[in-house]
Amino acid sequence: MARSADSSDEDLMLCYRDGDAGAFDELYRRHKGGLYRYLLRQCRDTAAAEELFQDIWTNLIRARRSYTVTAKFTTYLYRLAHNRLIDHYRGHARGVVLSFDDQEGPALEEPSTSGQEQPETRYESKQLAARLLAQLKALPEAQREAFVLQYEAGMTVEEIAIATGVSRETAKSRLRYALGKLRLGMGEWR
């Protein structure tokens, strides 16, 4: 299979399956940042995130010979990541797994009209970013995962549902709650 700069992720993975190591290089370049940040957000521990990151890519390498295109590559990759993450939670912090149960937390409020008001004090972009990350960190794992999958991997609700092994409605609900809480937390900015 011929490979070009415009090749899709799935084509690159097929090329790699057939022995094209350069295809893997390109695939890795495209997804290493998103996957790494996904793990960082979910683990909250850099060392664990790095270990999981390496494990997931190693699993992908090992599975290359049996790879067939059944879904988007990102869905496949983050499904591997999600499963590995669940194993990690089970092995290291059982309590965390509970947060993947659909306990939605506080009800999502309607966006406040006051959010449209300009804050008197404007934060620097860096401070806002740090605040967003702090808000994200405070989210339950499942909601945070849904948010990160959407913004890091560019997944749709359906793809998030497949990657995390839940129904579309559950995925959508998680995403809605995550966005609602973040908006509340960033109220002054809005």
Next chain:
Amino acid sequence: MAMSDELRDGNPTVDPGLARLYREAAREQPPAHLDAAILAAAHRDIGARPWAMGSAWLRSWRLPVSIAAVVVLSVSLVTLMFDEGGDRLTAPPHRTPDSPAKAGVDRESAPQAAIPERRETESKPAPLRDMAPQPPPAAMDLPAPAGKSAADLARAPAVGEETPRAAAPAPLMRNRAAPEAAASVVRPAAQKSALIREYENRTPEKWLEKIAELRRDGKTAEADEMLAEFKKRFPEHPLPAALR
């Protein structure tokens, strides 16, 4: 920043404002050593399984390469066999007895000597011919043993000279030109030829005197050779009791 249009339009799962802010915040990248380790593992996995790598390419070339290898091998074998067979066909089926020198020259200038003959004579002594007198062993069309030079071959008559059969008949030797390489070795045979040539026109009595003289001097081989020639030339002449 205003509330996103998507949210206002009833799509609560997309918030571009948050997305932009998140992209500004999220810039972490895996450390370089992880990149290197993972890429190395990916390349190693390819390299460790050469048959998996480019398997389609290998599959497409496996058959033509195999056929080419078989053809090359077959042609080589046939060519080799043809060359060997050609040697057998071009080799003369039978040779007349020849002088040692000639035998040496022949083998030097004609390396296509028949292989079967060569093997036969390597394994057993040269057969005696129905000729009188018998030529020396090396002069009886001895095939060249493998790895022996013309000089080695020419040296054979010197050994055969010790036996009565070693004497070569003069007429056969007369018009042969010995090559220089073998000349020194085959000189005894040439001397005998000269002796017989010297007595060619002499009377039978002179022949008998010379033969007796050679015997007295202990030159038995030369005496026997001369006696054999005498019997050929003068078959009716009576022999003295001492020479019978």
